[in-house]
Amino acid sequence: DGMNVLFIVVDDLRPVLGCYGDKFVKSPNIDQLASQSMVFSNAYAQQAVCAPSRVSFLTGRRPDTTRLYDFYSYWRVHAGNYSTMPQYFKENGYVTLSVGKVFHPGVSSNYSDDYPYSWSIPPFHPSAEKYENDKTCRGKDGKLYANLVCPVNVTEMPGGTLPDIQSTEEAVHLLNIMKTNRQKFFLAVGYHKPHIPLRYPQEFLKLYPLENITLAPDPWVPKKLPSVAYNPWTDIRQRDDVEALNVSFPYGPLPDDFQRQIRQSYYAAVSYLDVQVGLLLNALDNVGLSNNTIVVFTADHGWSLGEHGEWAKYSNFDVATHVPLMFYVPGMTTSPVSQGARVFPYLDPFSHIGSSAPQGQSKKVVELVSVFPTLAELAGLQVPPACPEMSFGVVLCTEGTSIVHYFNVSEEKVEKGKEGCDDSDRCSNEEPVAFSQYPRPADTPQWNSDKPRLKDIRIMGYSMRTIDYRYTLWVQFDPNNFSADFKDVHAGELYMMETDPNQDYNIYNNTSHGWLL
Numbered sequence: 454d455g456m457n458v459l460f461i462v463v464d465d466l467r468p469v470l471g472c473y474g475d476k477f478v479k480s481p482n483i484d485q486l487a488s489q490s491m492v493f494s495n496a497y498a499q500q501a502v503c504a505p506s507r508v509s510f511l512t513g514r515r516p517d518t519t520r521l522y523d524f525y526s527y528w529r530v531h532a533g534n535y536s537t538m539p540q541y542f543k544e545n546g547y548v549t550l551s552v553g554k555v556f557h558p559g560v561s562s563n564y565s566d567d568y569p570y571s572w573s574i575p576p577f578h579p580s581a582e583k584y585e586n587d588k589t590c591r592g593k594d595g596k597l598y599a600n601l602v603c604p605v606n607v608t609e610m611p612g613g614t615l616p617d618i619q620s621t622e623e624a625v626h627l628l629n630i631m632k633t634n635r636q637k638f639f640l641a642v643g644y645h646k647p648h649i650p651l652r653y654p655q656e657f658l659k660l661y662p663l664e665n666i667t668l669a670p671d672p673w674v675p676k677k678l679p680s681v682a683y684n685p686w687t688d689i690r691q692r693d694d695v696e697a698l699n700v701s702f703p704y705g706p707l708p709d710d711f712q713r714q715i716r717q718s719y720y721a722a723v724s725y726l727d728v729q730v731g732l733l734l735n736a737l738d739n740v741g742l743s744n745n746t747i748v749v750f751t752a753d754h755g756w757s758l759g760e761h762g763e764w765a766k767y768s769n770f771d772v773a774t775h776v777p778l779m780f781y782v783p784g785m786t787t788s789p790v791s792q793g794a795r796v797f798p799y800l801d802p803f804s805h806i807g808s809s810a811p812q813g814q815s816k817k818v819v820e821l822v823s824v825f826p827t828l829a830e831l832a833g834l835q836v837p838p839a840c841p842e843m844s845f846g847v848v849l850c851t852e853g854t855s856i857v858h859y860f861n862v863s864e865e866k867v868e869k870g871k872e873g874c875d876d877s878d879r880c881s882n883e884e885p886v887a888f889s890q891y892p893r894p895a896d897t898p899q900w901n902s903d904k905p906r907l908k909d910i911r912i913m914g915y916s917m918r919t920i921d922y923r924y925t926l927w928v929q930f931d932p933n934n935f936s937a938d939f940k941d942v943h944a945g946e947l948y949m950m951e952t953d954p955n956q957d958y959n960i961y962n963n964t965s966h967g968w969l970l
Contacts, residue, residue: 455833456783457631457746458542459737460641461730464503464554464648465766467755468494468777469723471808479660479724481800481808482731486750487779488809489787489796491860495818496778497887497918498754501766502904504557506753506821511537511556511571513825513837513851515888518844520935522892523906527563529570533845536837538825539571541849542639545834550627551576553620554643579619584611585650588693601692602711602718604655615652617644621729625736632740644729647722647756649689649765657721660802666713666720669759670955674704677959679944681912681927684757684767685898703898704762712759719758724802734797743797744790747831748781751821760955767891767903769916769925769946770956774889776821779811782831785860786812815859818885818920823853830855887918892930896943907932912943923948923956 470480472487473494499509500516504524509516512535516522520532528535539549549572556562556571558578566576589610590603607615624642631638646653674683685703689695700707707715730750737743757763757772766773783790790796826836840850893912894905901909910932916925929941945961952958 455546455637456831457637457742458547458639458828458832459733459746459748460555460639460828461644461733461748461750462507462555462641463644463726463750463752463777464646465754465756466647466723466726466752466777467758467772468775469720470777472779472811473777477661477665478720479802479805480727481802481805482727482734482797483750483777484809485797485800486730486734486748486781487811489812490748490750490779490781491786491813491815492811493778493815493817493819493856493859495816495887495918495920496751496776496821497771497774497818497889498752498776498821499889500891501754501768501773501889502891503753504559504561507555507557508561510751510753510821510824511539511567513538513822513853514840514844515822515852516890517935517937518840518852521561522890522910523904524557524559524561525906527560529563534848536849537567537571538828539639539641540567541825541829541834541837542832543571543573547637547639548573548631549639550574550641552624552627552640552642553577553579553616554645555641577620577623579614579616579623581610581612581614581619582616582645585616585645585652587611589652590650590694592694598693599650600694601650601689602694602714603650603652604658604718604721605652607654615654617646617726617729620644621732624733628736628740628742632742642733644726646726647719650692651715651718651722653718653722653725656803657725658717660724661717661720663713663717666717668709668712668716671957672706672712672759672762674762675957675959677962678761679927679946679959680897681893681895681944682768682914682925682946683761683898684763684765684773684903685900686757686764686767687900687903689764702900703902706762707759707764715764716758719756727802731797731799735799738795738797741793744783744792744794746783747828749779749824749828750781751778751824752776753821761957765903769889769891769914769923771918771923774887774916774918778819778821778824780827780831780860782860785831813860815856816920817856817859818887818918819856819859820853820887822851823856826851826853826855827857830857884919889916889918890914891916893927913937916946921950923950924961
């Protein structure tokens with residue numbers, strides 16, 4: 454009778470994880486989950502900003518269908534009354550629970566995290582969340598600031614805690630309740646770090662001595678980067694510590710030593726997150742539910758750490774769109790797990806040595822918009838149908854496709870592209886593509902380039918990523934009727950992954966690539 458679902462979504466987490474080949478980061482608990490999971494090494498978000506990405510993967514529709522490119526509209530009112538992934542599970546007999554940041558709070562989820570449509574009980578938000586942007590970071594002068602880089606003594610924080618610690622405690626509490634009442638559940642847990650401010654318990658800095666921190670491999674703005682593609686990282690400029698550096702807008706580089714501090718704190722925040730995930734998964738073991746609970750782990754988008762002279766998200770580059778995505782399915786990604794077996798013993802990142810490889814790994818390019826149909830199939834529910842071309846009036850459909858057929862394909866077969874499968878649609882020889890998009894108010898970087906409001910959008914950058922290339926067109930866009938004019942191209946980008954994995958050399962204007970375009 455169906456498996457439970459634990460859906461973990463992290464804010465702004467690019468795949469700097471041991472299980473994604475990062476040798477520097479300490480993420481033993483997430484790596485341990487990966488060692489029992491199917492890991493997708495080429496998964497991409499549909500828009501690199503919180504609310505549009507989350508509404509997209511929670512409804513299984515692309516931003517052009519949710520009509521949300523900013524934070525200021527609720528899809529059920531402005532686009533269509535689309536069912537969400539948790540709503541679909543709820544309608545199929547699951548108790549659906551939300552902890553922390555799952556939907557983006559505010560108008561884009563009707564000030565209720567889409568309750569009561571999506572959730573059986575009102576969503577939980579940690580009380581410490583309201584202090585996130587307060588002056589809680591102690592400066593060298595002993596005064597308190599609202600900094601970007603913000604390691605803290607947790608006992609000095611309001612309430613003596615941090616939001617993600619509270620979210621873990623609440624999720625563990627709910628797991629204990631669900632164990633006793635024996636109902637199928639869909640528990641979504643949204644963690645806030647490593648989202649800015651990089652506010653985390655200061656002891657995690659010990660894991661990353663500053664002298665070991667390097668700059669990004671390509672910390673300069675690429676020569677042939679169209680100005681429309683650049684994101685001027687306005688949000689971090691507004692933090693007290695960055696503001697004090699008085700960096701010129703829009704391209705002025707941050708000082709090297711401060712770049713290292715940001716990178717150090719991002720890594721430290723990832724290890725703090727790893728501890729939360731470890732405690733949560735250990736609790737799943739403790740209540741004896743690891744043998745019948747699917748675990749999904751992903752992020753809403755990535756975050757630039759100085760690559761291309763950029764910080765934050767707000768772009769179409771891999772650093773902003775590439776996300777971790779893994780599925781733990783007992784009996785499928787692992788051999789059957791006996792009742793009460795320990796699958797996820799807690800691992801302390803300060804003492805744990807050694808690494809674990811993913812149980813299975815697919816290099817297939819996949820999209821977050823496909824998580825909804827995939828999870829439905831894994832849970833044994835009917836997979837929502839594919840959306841028709843125009844689906845504003847269709848309540849339940851998906852613009853993604855289930856990727857379950859990639860789970861049991863061995864890599865050798867994948868390389869040749871000969872998957873054993875019986876569904877002719879899925880098995881056409883088309884190479885998988887991930888689509889992302891990002892709006893801009895103008896051709897050159899403005900103060901609102903990172904987060905233009907709908908009425909100010911004039912250009913949409915549509916980007917496609919295959920295993921071999923990333924191709925982006927910046928085209929004229931009319932926000933009044935949500936239409937893109939592909940005949941009016943403002944700029945283009947083309948990066949070949951084999952020779953340019955960091956996407957530094959835009960060859961869009963090299964005529965020799967005409968055949969590809």
